[in-house]
Amino acid sequence: MISRRIFLKNGGLALVSLGFAPAFLARTVAAADARRRVLITIFQRGAVDGLNMIVPFGERAYYTARPTLAIAAPGRSEEAAVDLDGFFGLHPRLAPLKTLFDARQMAIVHACGSPDDTRSHFDAQDYMETATPGVKSTEDGWLNRYLHAREHQAATPFRAVALAPQLPRALQGLEPALAIGQISQFGIRGGGATDMVQSSFESQYAGAADSVLHSTGREAFDAVRMLKNADLGQYTPANGAEYPRSAFGEALRQIAQLVKADVGLEVAFAESGNWDHHVNEGAAVGLLANRLDDLARGLTALVRDLGDRMQDVVILTMSEFGRAVVENGNRGTDHGHGNAMMIIGGPVRGGKVYGRWPGLAPEQRHEGRDLAVTTDFRSVFAEVVHGHLGLTDTRPVFPGFTSQTTLGFL
Amino acid sequence: MNHSAVRHISRTPLVLSHCLLALLVSSLIPGSRITAAPRSSSAVPANADDKTIVHVLNRLGFGAVPGDVERVRRMGLDKFIDQQLRPETIPDERITARLTGLDTLTLNSHELAEDYFMPAQMAQRRAKQEAASQPSASATDKPDTRTPEQTQLMQAQRQVFTDLAQQKILRAVYSDRQLNEVLVDFWFNHFNVFAGKGLTRNYLTAYERDAIRPHVLGRFRDLLEATAKSPAMLFYLDNWQSAAPEGARTAIPNTRNRVSPPNPRRPFGRPGQIGMPPRQRTVADLPPKAQNKRPRGLNENYARELMELHTLGVDGGYTQQDVQEVARAFTGWTIANPRQGGGFVFDPRMHDDGEKIVLGHKIKAGGGEHDGEEVLDILASHPSTAHFVATKLVRRFVSDQPPQSLVDRAAERFRETKGDIREVVRTIVTSREFFAPEAYRAKVKTPFEFVASAVRATEADSVNVMPLVQTLRELGMPPYQCQPPTGYADRADAWVNTGALLNRMNFAVALTEGRVRGVRAPVSTGSGSIDAARDEIVDRVLAGDLSSATLETVAKASRPSQAVALLLGSPEFQRR
Numbered sequence: 001m002i003s004r005r006i007f008l009k010n011g012g013l014a015l016v017s018l019g020f021a022p023a024f025l026a027r028t029v030a031a032a033d034a035r036r037r038v039l040i041t042i043f044q045r046g047a048v049d050g051l052n053m054i055v056p057f058g059e060r061a062y063y064t065a066r067p068t069l070a071i072a073a074p075g076r077s078e079e080a081a082v083d084l085d086g087f088f089g090l091h092p093r094l095a096p097l098k099t100l101f102d103a104r105q106m107a108i109v110h111a112c113g114s115p116d117d118t119r120s121h122f123d124a125q126d127y128m129e130t131a132t133p134g135v136k137s138t139e140d141g142w143l144n145r146y147l148h149a150r151e152h153q154a155a156t157p158f159r160a161v162a163l164a165p166q167l168p169r170a171l172q173g174l175e176p177a178l179a180i181g182q183i184s185q186f187g188i189r190g191g192g193a194t195d196m197v198q199s200s201f202e203s204q205y206a207g208a209a210d211s212v213l214h215s216t217g218r219e220a221f222d223a224v225r226m227l228k229n230a231d232l233g234q235y236t237p238a239n240g241a242e243y244p245r246s247a248f249g250e251a252l253r254q255i256a257q258l259v260k261a262d263v264g265l266e267v268a269f270a271e272s273g274n275w276d277h278h279v280n281e282g283a284a285v286g287l288l289a290n291r292l293d294d295l296a297r298g299l300t301a302l303v304r305d306l307g308d309r310m311q312d313v314v315i316l317t318m319s320e321f322g323r324a325v326v327e328n329g330n331r332g333t334d335h336g337h338g339n340a341m342m343i344i345g346g347p348v349r350g351g352k353v354y355g356r357w358p359g360l361a362p363e364q365r366h367e368g369r370d371l372a373v374t375t376d377f378r379s380v381f382a383e384v385v386h387g388h389l390g391l392t393d394t395r396p397v398f399p400g401f402t403s404q405t406t407l408g409f410l
Numbered sequence: 411m412n413h414s415a416v417r418h419i420s421r422t423p424l425v426l427s428h429c430l431l432a433l434l435v436s437s438l439i440p441g442s443r444i445t446a447a448p449r450s451s452s453a454v455p456a457n458a459d460d461k462t463i464v465h466v467l468n469r470l471g472f473g474a475v476p477g478d479v480e481r482v483r484r485m486g487l488d489k490f491i492d493q494q495l496r497p498e499t500i501p502d503e504r505i506t507a508r509l510t511g512l513d514t515l516t517l518n519s520h521e522l523a524e525d526y527f528m529p530a531q532m533a534q535r536r537a538k539q540e541a542a543s544q545p546s547a548s549a550t551d552k553p554d555t556r557t558p559e560q561t562q563l564m565q566a567q568r569q570v571f572t573d574l575a576q577q578k579i580l581r582a583v584y585s586d587r588q589l590n591e592v593l594v595d596f597w598f599n600h601f602n603v604f605a606g607k608g609l610t611r612n613y614l615t616a617y618e619r620d621a622i623r624p625h626v627l628g629r630f631r632d633l634l635e636a637t638a639k640s641p642a643m644l645f646y647l648d649n650w651q652s653a654a655p656e657g658a659r660t661a662i663p664n665t666r667n668r669v670s671p672p673n674p675r676r677p678f679g680r681p682g683q684i685g686m687p688p689r690q691r692t693v694a695d696l697p698p699k700a701q702n703k704r705p706r707g708l709n710e711n712y713a714r715e716l717m718e719l720h721t722l723g724v725d726g727g728y729t730q731q732d733v734q735e736v737a738r739a740f741t742g743w744t745i746a747n748p749r750q751g752g753g754f755v756f757d758p759r760m761h762d763d764g765e766k767i768v769l770g771h772k773i774k775a776g777g778g779e780h781d782g783e784e785v786l787d788i789l790a791s792h793p794s795t796a797h798f799v800a801t802k803l804v805r806r807f808v809s810d811q812p813p814q815s816l817v818d819r820a821a822e823r824f825r826e827t828k829g830d831i832r833e834v835v836r837t838i839v840t841s842r843e844f845f846a847p848e849a850y851r852a853k854v855k856t857p858f859e860f861v862a863s864a865v866r867a868t869e870a871d872s873v874n875v876m877p878l879v880q881t882l883r884e885l886g887m888p889p890y891q892c893q894p895p896t897g898y899a900d901r902a903d904a905w906v907n908t909g910a911l912l913n914r915m916n917f918a919v920a921l922t923e924g925r926v927r928g929v930r931a932p933v934s935t936g937s938g939s940i941d942a943a944r945d946e947i948v949d950r951v952l953a954g955d956l957s958s959a960t961l962e963t964v965a966k967a968s969r970p971s972q973a974v975a976l977l978l979g980s981p982e983f984q985r986r
Contacts, residue, residue, distance in 0.1 A: 046894070119714065119733075120724045122896050165886030167907040179907035181884060186909060189916050191923060193972065200963035200976050201915050207959025208981040212854070212906055217981070220908035273893055278648045278711040329707025330651045335714065367730065 037312050037347075037389055038259055040268045040302070041143065043129075043168065044295070044319035046276035047121060050339035051325065051360075051371060052288055053094065054108055054353070058087035061360035065326040069283050069333070079284030084108075088353045092284050093292040096300045100344055104351035105303075105310070107409040109380050111338045111355050113321055113373040117366075119335035121276070124320035129169035131378050131398055140173025142397055143267050146385050147175035149396045156264030157223035163251035164271050171269055176219040183232060183254050187224050198224070230261050241305035244297040248272045252298045256305045259313065266389075272298075275319060278332040299344065311346030314388045314410070318377065324369050325360050338371035341380055343409055347388055354407045379403040383410055453842035458487045460953040465850055468986035469807050470494050470839060471588025473863030476950040495627065495836055497587035505585045512573040519616045519641065522570055523751030527612050530567035533560040571605065572876055574615050575889050579875040582862040593626035593835070594618065595858065596806055601637040601720060602897035603646040605890040609748055610646045614890060617642035630799065630829030631790040634720065638786060639754040641745045643712070647895065650744040651693050652709035652737060654762030690746030692757045705760065713737035715895045717789065723801075726794030732769055738762040739773060739781035796824035800834065802900070807838050809852045810901045816843040851985040854902035857885030859986060860914060864921055864978045865929065867951045874928030881926070884913050911984075918978035922971040933974045943970035947977045956982050 056062050057073035057080075071091060074083040081089025082098050088110065090097060100106040116133035118124050127133040131142035140148075147160055160177035162168050167179040180186050190197030198221070205217025235257045243249035251270040258265045272295055281288045295317075303310055322339035338358075344350070358364050358372040366372040382394045382403045387410030391397065455462060463482050467474040470491065482490045493499060509515065514522060537556045556564075581591045598618055605611045621640040625633035637643045644650040696704045713736035717728045742761030746752035756779035766773040766781065771788050773781055789795055800820035804812035816838065823837040824830075838844060855863060861878055872878075882888050886905070892898050899905070920926050924934030933943050944964055948954055956964075960980045967973035977983060 118724070119730065120718050121894060122718075123724055162907075165884070165910065166904060172903055179909040181886075181909050181913075185884070186912060188912065188919075190919050190975075191925075193968065196966075196968070197915075197919060197972070197975065200966070201979055204957070204960045204963055204976070204980050207957055209957065210981050210985070212902060213911070213981040213984060216906050216908055216911055220912050223908060224912070276894075278709055279651055328709050329653050329655065329705045330648060330709050332648075332709065334710040 036264065036266055038265055038268065038309075038314070039143075039384060039389060040255055040270070040313060040315045041170065042270050042272055042295075042299075042315065042317045043125075043170075044275050044317060045121075045125065045271060045273045046319075047124070047321050047323060047335060048275040048291075048319040048339065049277060049281060049288055049333050050110070050319070050322040052281070052283070053091050053292060054084075054110055054340040054342075055081040055089045055091060056087065056110075056357070056360065057081045057083075057089050059360045061325070061362075061364075065360065067327070068331050069281055069327045071283055077284075085353055087357075091289065091292050093289045094296045096296045097342075097344075100300075100303065101351055105346065105348055106342060106344045106350040107348050108340055108342055108353045109355045109375055109407060109409070110340045110353055111358050111371055111373060112341050112375040112377055112380060113338045113371075115373065115376055117337070119321065119337075121320055121335075126169060128318060128320050128377060131381055132400070133378075141168065141170035142381060143170045143269070144173030144175050144177060145397045146389065146391060147177070147267065148173065149393070150389070150391050152266070154264070157219060157226050158258060158263040158265050160267040160269075161255075161258060161265060162269040162271075163254050164269065168269055168271070171267070176215070176222075177267075178219065178223055180223075180254070183227070183257065186227055226263060230263050232257060232261055237301065237305040239304045239307050241301040242297075243301040243305075244294050246294050246298070248294055249298045249301065252302045253305070256302055259306060259309055277323075278328065278334060279330040281327075281332045303344065314343060314345035314347060314384060316344075316380070316384055317342040322371050325365055325371060326369065336370035337366040338373040341377070343380070343384070345388075347410055349409050352409070354409050375405065375407065376401070376403070379405055379407065383407060386410075452488070452840040453845050454488045454491060454840050455845065456488075458483070460949075461850065461955055462845065463487060464951070464953040464955075465845075466491065466839075467588075468863075469844070469853075471592060472582045472859060473866050473986065474951045475866045475869060476946050479950060479953070491836075491839055494587070494589035495832055495839075497590035497627070500587050502586045505581055505587075508580045508584050509577055512577055514570045514573045514615060515577055515619070517615070519613050519751035519753070521751070522615060523612055523749065526567050526570050527751070528749070530563045533563040536560065570615060571611060571890070572879075574618070575879050576875050578618075578889050579862065579865075579878055580872065582858070583865045583872065583875075589835075590626060592806075593831075594623055596803075597626050597633065598622050599892070599897035599900075600802065601633075601643065602892055602895055603642045603890075604893045604895075606893065607646055610642050612751060613640065613642035613645065616640070625831075627832040627835065628830075630795075630824070630831055631786065633831070634786050634790055635783070637720070638716070638740075638782065639743070641748065641751075641753060644743065644745050644754065645748065647712035647715055648709045649712035649740050650748065651705045652712070652741050652743075653694070653705035653707060653760035654738065654741045655707040658738075658762045658764055690752060690755045692744045692746060692755060692760070693748075694744075694757055694759045708734065708737045708741065708762075710734065710737045712740060716785075719895055719897075721789040721798065722792055722794040723798030726792070726798060728769060735766045735768050736785050738764070739766050739768065739777075739785045742779065743782050790829055793821075793825065796821040796829075799829075800824055803834060804838055804843075805900055807835070808841075808844050808849050813843045813846075816841050851982070853986050854906055854984055855986050856898065856900070856905055857882055857887035857910070857914075858889070860885070860984065861917065863986070864918060864983070865931075867947055867978065867983075868921060868931035868933060868974060870921065870929050870931035872929045877927045878929065881913075881917050885910055885917075906984075914984065915979035918983075919975040922975040922978065924971075931971075931974075933971050936969060936971065938970050940967055940970050940973050944973045944977070947974055952977070952982055956980070 052069065052071055055071045063070045072080040074080050074089055079092050082092060082095045083089050084101055097106060114124060114127055114133045116127055129141050130138035132138040152159060157176060157178065160171055162171055162179045164179055165181045167177060171177040188194055188198040202221045205214060208214045237253065243253045248270060255268045255270060274291055277287050280286060306313060318341055319339055322336040323333035324336040328334050356374040358374050362368055378398050378401050382398055383406065385391050385394050385397055460479055463479045464474055466487060467478055537560050585591050603610050603617060605614055617640050621636040625636055693705055710733050714733045717726065718724045722728055742757045744755060744757050744760060746755040758778060761778060763776055765775040768785055768788055773784050800817050801812050804817050804820055808816065820834050820837050824834045827833045843849060861881055879889060887898055922931055922933055924930060948956060960982060964973050964976050967976060
């Protein structure tokens with residue numbers, strides 16, 4: 001069904017330009033179902049300025065509030081916003097994503113965020129990753145609770161992987177999840193005695209009374225064995241995809257590699273940092289623009305590289321909160337509230353900016369200063385968990401939360 | 411800098427009743443001594459066993475070096491702890507020798523700017539210009555046109571950072587003032603700044619040396635002010651650019667600044683115009699052509715993190731309104747001639763001189779530079795700060811789940827000593843909770859603690875520790891490079907994961923086999939017996955406390971280096 005829907009709704013031109021192989025158009029429904037759906041989450045740490053990422057150029061108040069930072073409306077400048085629907089536009093550096101939006105493979109939810117008012121990076125990231133805003137005692141992350149709620153018969157050690165030196169809160173919890181900095185470095189390097197050293201460490205950790213180190217050790221060695229059999233070796237991205245040479249690009253490249261290696265990847269996590277622009281944020285060019293450039297080039301490369309596999313894949317971006325509507329005294333923006341999320345992939349009903357737009361006039365703002373939140377971020381998560389990953393009852397993943405709205409992007 | 415007049419906000423009668431309660435409680439604990447001073451009773455065991463001594467070496471320092479246990483036993487655990495709390499009494503000559511040759515460590519920020527950063531910047535600019543003038547060079551295909559001289563200048567600039575990273579590791583490994591180094595690491599992390607953010611890097615050496623290091627066992631209020639006025643922090647959290655909106659500024663002609671008392675470590679920048687006294691140029695002096703870079707209003711970044719991360723804690727009881735008021739109070743706290751490595755200066759032209767209300771305290775209009783100091787007084791003496799700082803210290807020294815009883819006593823000690831860090835730490839490391847069985851090996855080492863303790867355990871000789879910096883990067887904890895202001899986490903869940911665990915095992919193997927360049931462990935030469943190498947670590951570093959699984963694997967090792975690798979990569983060695 002999924003492939004049929006994509007076939008029907010997508011224009012051929014866009015697919016070809018992104019390198020989607022024609023093979024996927026011919027794929028049978030049965031083959032698609034046999035494969036695992038994949039969710040790739042991207043955390044933009046530091047609170048991206050959602051108002052300059054997905055620009056509400058139709059708002060007069062946007063331009064009043066940001067005399068030096070506003071992105072020009074389409075047609076008003078060479079570096080103007082890229083029109084999406086006559087009201088919202090992409091930051092010019094996100095222009096490569098326009099093809100995906102037009103191919104209805106990318107949806108945006110704007111004015112989205114937390115019911116909690118915190119403007120602390122740390123708390124807000126924690127709330128988003130545990131998906132329990134306002135509750136600090138939650139020990140596990142929402143992605144891990146999903147894994148737990150939907151135990152997989154044939155789960156592999158690679159079911160959940162963060163391509164990062166640390167395991168993010170979202171993936172911490174009862175179910176195994178891997179943190180891998182570099183796939184090529186993942187293993188024991190014991191010189192001439194690798195096997196002996198590896199089996200020694202393995203039995204040490206297996207015999208440890210220390211439950212944390214015991215289970216992490218077991219997960220690590222299971223994964224090492226599986227990776228050895230998968231024989232990933234050298235990797236050349238498909239369809240001429242070119243990842244940016246950044247930590248983010250490198251993480252996405254490895255995610256694509258794992259998806260294609262069929263090692264059982266279901267949930268992947270990548271970090272994209274450095275979004276906290278209190279000073280000289282820049283408009284069409286500058287600090288934010290450079291970060292968005294990295295983001296767009298990474299996402300485009302990932303989609304291109306995965307090619308027809310994208311029909312099983314959803315990419316979800318998130319950031320802990322948005323930034324104040326009015327620019328501060330240093331051509332930057334201070335911590336705010338509502339933000340925008342992007343959802344990309346074959347199963348997405350894209351080509352639309354979802355969510356109720358609250359407006360940016362002072363009286364329409366949250367606490368008079370920030371973009372108000374009209375969609376709880378958990379509604380977006382829940383829709384992904386339900387609509388894409390196929391979990392019927394999402395309540396265990398989002399304790400105490402019942403989504404009031406179905407946005408319909410999946 | 412005299413702020414004693416306003417520093418101490420009146421203490422509530424609650425404090426007194428707490429003191430009495432503490433005395434009462436301590437008298438109920440069997441074996442506790444009540445001393446005349448209001449110091450809480452010490453639970454340091456008189457005849458400590460090896461496990462207890464190793465526990466102390468792991469918590470007050472970066473783990474045991476073979477021989478430490480015997481040394482501490484001879485000295486007496488009580489005396490050892492007391493000595494660590496007074497690092498000035500420990501000669502520590504070894505480290506002086508180790509640090510010779512790291513020339514940039516003793517230079518001030520102005521000298522570093524003049525001798526390293528500015529020449530490198532100019533060389534870089536020249537190289538860029540030359541590259542641009544090459545007709546063949548396209549944007550994507552830039553030939554390397556740097557002259558050897560330019561390359562050398564750019565490398566020299568990197569030397570400042572490598573010297574700093576080098577000294578951090580060397581001190582952790584070789585200093586006898588172990589607790590002092592633990593606390594330098596702790597407080598730097600508490601007041602984190604990120605080397606990767608612009609000019610922060612230029613000020614890093616001075617930040618750790620002059621703002622953090624002198625106060626790690628001193629008064630919290632002094633530490634707080636030292637960081638608040640440090641160019642590294644002013645830059646990192648953007649306060650140097652925070653200014654009152656045009657309408658709210660102090661009406662002062664745009665010609666001269668009020669000048670702070672000269673600081674000999676930070677010479678003044680350029681002299682001003684002819685006929686004017688020496689000036690300290692700030693961001694408010696940007697010429698008309700750079701008008702669009704001049705600050706035009708508040709920046710909340712420092713104000714928020716000051717309360718959330720440095721003092722009150724996120725639940726410490728402040729509001730968004732407080733954030734804005736604190737930001738107003740700190741307007742004008744800026745940097746003189748930042749590119750030339752200038753120091754703190756108060757620029758009244760940027761200051762919002764109106765009245766402020768911070769956490770219910772009124773700060774009168776017209777306070778100028780003093781506004782910020784008053785805010786620091788309010789925050790340093792706030793009960794939330796005592797609680798927040800106590801919690802973090804107990805988490806560092808005792809457990810990821812800080813025992814409430816100890817947090818309360820440490821916070822109480824913080825309040826009654828007006829933030830004397832030495833006494834707060836003493837309360838923690840001599841407490842019964844610290845010596846309780848639940849605290850033993852309760853902490854997973856951070857990557858930094860793991861690497862330092864492994865090098866100590868093997869008594870490795872380090873000539874160049876930069877490969878260890880690379881190891882720390884792979885383990886997710888590169889020194890001075892934590893981007894968010896929260897600093898690195900101090901809880902196991904942040905550091906225990908599959909990739910990092912394998913990396914730790916690999917590091918253990920590489921270190922013992924002599925594959926970490928610049929760091930040579932004696933065991934890597936292959937001389938000596940397996941038994942001797944094993945016993946050295948098992949008995950003298952891990953107090954013989956290992957699982958049978960670990961001991962069995964080590965017994966099967968085929969050479970000494972392998973035995974030691976298996977011990978350093980073991981689950982037991984990951985904890986402290």
